[in-house]
Amino acid sequence: MTAFRKGWRPVSAIILLFLLWEAASLLFEVPSWLLPSPSQIWQEGIAGWPDYRYHLWSTIRLTIVGFSIGTIIGIAVAICLHLLPKLRDTLYPLMILSQNVPIIVLAPLLVIWFGFGVLPKLIVITLVCFFPIAVAAMDGFKQTDADLMHYMKMAGATKGQIFRKLEWPFALPALFSGLKISATYSVMGAVISEWLGAKQGIGVYMTLASSSFRTDRVFVAIFLIMALCLIFFAFIILLERWTVRWKTKGAKNNG
Amino acid sequence: MTAFRKGWRPVSAIILLFLLWEAASLLFEVPSWLLPSPSQIWQEGIAGWPDYRYHLWSTIRLTIVGFSIGTIIGIAVAICLHLLPKLRDTLYPLMILSQNVPIIVLAPLLVIWFGFGVLPKLIVITLVCFFPIAVAAMDGFKQTDADLMHYMKMAGATKGQIFRKLEWPFALPALFSGLKISATYSVMGAVISEWLGAKQGIGVYMTLASSSFRTDRVFVAIFLIMALCLIFFAFIILLERWTVRWKTKGAKNNG
Amino acid sequence: MASLSLINICKSFGDKKVLKDLSFSIDHAEFVSIVGPSGSGKSTLFHLIGGLLQPDNGEIRMESSLINGKRGAISYMPQSSSLLPWRTILENVMLGEELLGKKDEQGALEMIAKAGLSGYEHAYPDQLSGGMKQRAAFIRSMLSPQSLICLDEPFSALDEFTRLEMQQWLLSIWEEHKRSILFVTHNIEEALYLSDRIIVLSSRPAQVKAVFTIPFARPRRESIVLTEDFLRWKKKIYNELRGMI
Amino acid sequence: MASLSLINICKSFGDKKVLKDLSFSIDHAEFVSIVGPSGSGKSTLFHLIGGLLQPDNGEIRMESSLINGKRGAISYMPQSSSLLPWRTILENVMLGEELLGKKDEQGALEMIAKAGLSGYEHAYPDQLSGGMKQRAAFIRSMLSPQSLICLDEPFSALDEFTRLEMQQWLLSIWEEHKRSILFVTHNIEEALYLSDRIIVLSSRPAQVKAVFTIPFARPRRESIVLTEDFLRWKKKIYNELRGMI
């Protein structure tokens, strides 16, 4: 997780990648409609800013709202299913099923049921986000240290107290593992949801670019999506560091 | 995880759901092109078997191969990045980025590079599967119990031994958490990859059904996908039980 | 009416019989020690009293109510210190109180100081030595408000002097608040110095092998361990235990 | 040439000085005990010798080579038993050997039987009592082939008889194989009964407060603990320790 502190490594790897790409473009004279060179993408990225900034904002808003809802639902589902084992037995398989309704097929139904508003889009992002969080959190809860659990039970902790004071903090690292996966998917989820029929958003920008054969703009969109994802991911990692800091603070001689 | 042993709960929940759905279809006279009733879907599922069985086999094969490759790569990546922290610092952000190249955009590139054969499809499934596995495994490795780690180090275990004998078994539960998420996505990955250009597969079957307005067949396809996913998921859970059975065997009085 | 009574308790793990027809009781404000071979079932006994396990047979009564499988009736210090790694020592020692709704930070800080842990209030368990963790777990059980305290080898990781300090402190708390204490130890001198009664368990399956009522007057002084009487008692119990192994 | 020598070792955690200019050495086939107050730095000392931690200052030499930060040179039994929960007892006790490439299942089974754990070869650590886990960890360190064994309070969770058995067994192994042993304990009698020398550490920051060479002849008999001489030594060390607390 020191990935972001020691930022120079990945950054230089990426720069190297870009240089190779640029060189290859020049060398093999790849036509730009097939694969634009980084410099062309960069130019379009600068030039197109006034065009796509509204799209960008719209996607960011959608992602944040969707990811938040997905997280809340994911955690809530994990908690409910964990605390109510019978409910878990009933719903867990259904939850897995929910992940396998192909969104592309769900899309028309969602639009037919909920219209073209923001609701079907949020449903899509939520569907994409909540599952990794819920699975990771449930597995985390399940793996609580047995000795600590024994103590809590003997000390007369109620189910709720055991959950709040033991299982929850214990599952936090696992939960963050799920959050990381979800954060990564949330931006993609937003973009997909925009294909559901939206007026703005990176997804729309990309479809338009692609259908008018502007490969350079498609790549600008890809890089915007990537940048958004990285920012989200970094945010989760910061949150993780801040939340489970006892791990780093306590285990100093974990040489 | 007793979900599958106590199978009657989810099964009855699903049956209930179907009954409600059927009743609603009858009651509100939903036209079948909008939302077919379960009985219609069931009929088409029976009647269409000779039509879609080849599609089904093709998707199953693709999923198994893709998921296996994705798992191997995911685990290999996690191990490499874990054992070589510098490499991790360099590649982890790139790995996150890899998750955010929208597949729909990657498709043309994959086609350019690898044609319309099976290779680009496997790449898509692998891309979808390896990430949750890699993230979960890496987080699992990181959370190895400090006391045990101290002992292993003092006992002179080499990096490889520490990994094989301590970190790996310790991370198994986390790894399975990731495998579960991936298994769920693998079938969807296969279906999506079939949209990349395939001659057969559930994805193809579904596109055809959808473009000729056979909503009932679309739902047959959805249910096939779901069934496949559940089977994969169940398989992973069996494997988990069998692999980390010390957990259930050792902690009997974890009442 | 005894504070806690166990009547014909049986417990097996799989086909391993651990406790067999075990019966004894503790009075109000009594200090009872349990000694017995390693692996005889002392910790299991505590798990039964604490409601973590259900006896296969028999009754556990507190005052007059049956508490088989009921949790939270006792204050407990486990054999492994079981501190929550994400809580500081201060937060950890207040956990028992917290679970029952009332926290007394001032009291906790005083206790921490008395246990020689001042300066570590805000350290995490990972930063403590084995003995220090044990002391923290001990404070936690002392701060819990229940009237029966079960201590599972609380001082095993302490040097003789710290151990003596802790013993004296335990006695002073006990004499002041008059709670009942059930105390597992392997140290016969410790058991003699602290207890009103000593229960000797046989090896597995554990049964009550002998019960000794210790006649030394209270309050007890440290010097008591040097008396002839004390040595005689020590030999007696020593022989009782030796007979078994 | 001493088997192990520590020269002017210093170690701090943050701004807490734990070890300060600590020097001592162990000869070949010598049995040295370390006693000292809880939290003084004994386990830290072992972590330094084992290479888990680097001293801030000073040298750790084995034979004549510097082993600061070098791992695997000693066989170690940690204070917390640290058994791998997914391995059976048999697999756990062979871990130390396994790491160095050679496994001897027959020998391991014999050791397990001697430690009174027969029947538990294929049990998981969770199914063992505290004392049984400690014995398993002890066997593990005995089975490791290194010539210096560091034991951190190996018998603290054992009843007096099991402890005595283990002590005698330890002595017999030691006399047979002539390995060097560094032994942390809080039990002065134990230290006296087992050791050639006893090193008394001061409280934090730990320094060598005193070193006693124990003159009792080998092989030692259990009855030695009842001799006048033994009691005199016990008082001597007791007083040395008391001076500090």
Place this chain on the structure above:
Amino acid sequence: SSENNASQQEDPQALQNVSLVLDWTPNTNHTGLYAAQDQGFFEEEGLNVEIIMPGEAGADQLVASGKADFGVSAQETLTEARVQDIPIVSIAAIIQHNTSGFASPVNKGITSPKDFEGKTYGGWGAPVEKAVISSLMKQENANAETVDIINMGDTDFFTAVERDIDFAWIYYGWTGVEAELRGEELNMLYLTDYSEKLDYYTPVLTASENTIKNDPKTVKAFVSAVSKGYQFAIDHPDEAADILIEAVPDLDAELVKASQEWLSPKYQDDASRWGEQKQETWENYAEWMYENELLDHELEADKAFTNQFLPNKED
């Protein structure tokens, strides 16, 4: 468009909100719609139209279910939809003749359907593709079984022909024009050149049977505004292209202009008025589909379309 804003502010209540779903991303097929909006034709008819991209949802079901009032579709899909009892109706043909066909880079040497033999076709996996290819090839006594049909999914034409694909089915007005702009020479085989029956309407405007029955006034108003919009696009291709570019700035301006130039004359073409549909065209194509086993049963062609909302020729 400043005057539109003014009229909107004057009396916003009077405008009726209707929605229109496109069939794909906005392109020159849709110019008339954007022109009608920009020129205020919709407002003149008392409509406030929201133009929506369909995304993956597909317009037909949305229109049929009433989530959108109007849609853009094509005769081939509408035929299949109606056969599946989906109640939508074509209310105007946007382009009189089928402008689609099989395109291939010149170097592939495909100048007639005969040359398809042994080549690889890249499509989207619909049975109709195979049927069309075979029927064209049959006319030249070529063996359709030798054509390798591959589903190329979302891959675009230019990318696909770089790889394993030899020819694909495109709309000339967009992809073909793009090729011109790129200076890529294409061999284009229009369907209309080979079969009368394949000269179907694509794209068309649609409304649901419900809307037509319950709200004919709105449909009438809508169609007449759209009709004016397309008339505008026919008369002023350049301005119309600018309107589209302004409305959807993310489109490639050059392509839009060139495409508009090509397409403007094709909207009305040889018909007596824009939007006119002939029963014969509907019957022919449905018959062809039925013959090729692409339909479960025959289409009632007269119910599939209507000219009743088109403005009278005198207008």
